Amino acid sequence: MIKLFYRSLIELTNRPFLSKWLERLTRSKYSKVLIPSFTRVYKLNIEEMEKPISEYHTLHDLFTRKLKSTVRTVDTNPYSIISPVDGVLAEQGEITIDQTFVVKGKDYSIVEMLGEKEVATKYVEGKFVIIYLSPSHYHRIHTPISGKILSSWSLGTSSYPVNQWGILYGKSPFSKNFRVITEIQGDHTHMALVKVGAMFVNGIDLTHQGEHIEKGEEIAYFSFGSTVVLLFEKNTFTLSEEIKVGQEVKVGQPIGKITEDN
Template sequence: MTKWLLRSMTELSSRKWISRVTGRFAQSPASRRFIPRFARMYGIRVEEAEKRLEEYSTLNDFFTRRLKIGLRAIDNDPEALVSPVDALITGAGEIKSGTILNVKGQDYTVEELLNRSPRTENYKNGYFIVLYLSPTDYHRIHTPVDGTIVEREHIAGKVYPVNEFGLRHMRRVLSRNERLITYIRHAHAETAVVKVGAMNVSSIKYVEPLHDKVTKGEELAYFEFGSTVVLLTEEGTFFPRGDLQTGLKVKMGERIGTIVSR
C-alpha cells in the first residue's frame, strides 16, 4: 500500500510545470540563503568547489558549480574510456540483442532509450554503463573519449526520479524521461552519452560554445539538479575494467575500461 501511494505521488509530482517552478526558484536570488543548508544536508565537499559558498548567487549556480582546476585526474591513455561524471554505477553489462538487462530489476531496449534512432543497430550487442548522480555529487558532465561529435539529439519526456525508488518502482524511467544524447566517434568506434533528466530538473544544458571536436575530460554538459548518464558502446569496442560493477563509486576522469576500434 505504501509503495503504491509513493508511486502515485511521484506520478502526480513528476510534471514539467512542477519542475519549471522548482527550477525558477533555484535560479532566483531568494534561493541563495539555502545554499549552506543544502550543502550540509547532502554532505557536499564545499572545499572542492571553484568558489566560496558566499560567491554563488543562486542555489542553481551552486548546484552547477565547477571544481577547482586540476582536482580530477584524467586518464590520458588514448584507449581509456573515462567516467564522464562523479557517480554511482547502478547498472553495467553486455547488451543482449538490443536489450539492456536488469537495471534495478527492469530491462530496457536500446531502441527506446535512443528514441528509435537509426544508430540503434550500432549498439544492439554492445556494452552499457548507468551512472547515477546524487545531490551530493558534482553535476557537470565531461567527454569520456577523444573524438568527434557526429550527432546531438534532444528527446522531450517526463521528469520522473532516477534514484533507487524511481528506477526500481517506476515504469522504465530511463527511456521515458527527457534525454539529451551525444554520439561521439573515437577513431573507428562510437560511444553514445545519454543524459537523462529527473524530477525537479529544470533542464539539461550543453556547455557553450558548441563544437564537434572534443578532448577527453573537457566539459560537455551539465544537469540543473541530479540525474543519470547512460554510456553505450558498440559491439566489440569496449572492455570494462575488472572491478566494474553495480555499486562502484567513480570519479570524473577515472578509467572505467578500454575502448578499441572495430
C-alpha cells in the same frame, strides 16, 4: 501494490509546471539562504569548489558549480574510457540481440531510449554503463573519449526519479525521462552518451561548441542530481575489473578500456 502506489504518487509530481516552479526557485536570489543548509545536509566538498561558498548567489549556481582545475585528473591513455561524471556506478552489462538491457530486473529498450531504430541497431550486443548522480555530486558532464560529435538530440518531457526507488518502481525512467543524447565517433570506438533528467529536473544544458571534443572536456551540465548512460558498440568496450556496481567514480577516472583488437 507498492509499484502502483509509487507510480501514482510521482505521476502527480513530475509535471513540467512543477519543474518550472522549482527552476525559478533555485535561480531566485532568495534561494541563497538555503545554501548553508544544503551544503551541510548533502556534505558538499567545499575544498574542491572553484569559488568560496559565499560567492554562490543561488542554489542553481551551487548545483552547477565548477571545480578547481587541480582536483580531477583525466587519464590520458588513448585506449581508456573515463568516467564522464562524479557519481555511483549503478549498473553495467550487455545490450541483448533484441535491443534491450536489464536494470534491477526491468527491461529497457534502447530503441525507445534513443528514439531511432537505426541508431539503436549500432549498439546491439554492445555494453552499457549507468552512473547515478545524487544532489551531493558535482553536476557537470565531461566526454569519456576524444572524437567527433556526430549529433545531439533530445527526447521526452516528464521526469521520474532515477534513484533506487525510481528504478525499482518508476515508469522506465531511463527510456521515458527527458534526455539529451550525444553520439561521439572516436579514433578507436563509437559511443552514445545519454544524459537523463531526474524528477523535477529537466535542465540539461549543452556547453560544448564545435564538432571535435577532447577526452575530459566539459560537454554539458545538469541542474540537479541525475544519471548518465553510456552505450558502446559490440566488442569495443571492456569495463575495468577494479570498477564494481555501487562504487563511487570521479570525472577523469578510467572505468574501462577500448577493446584493443577493435
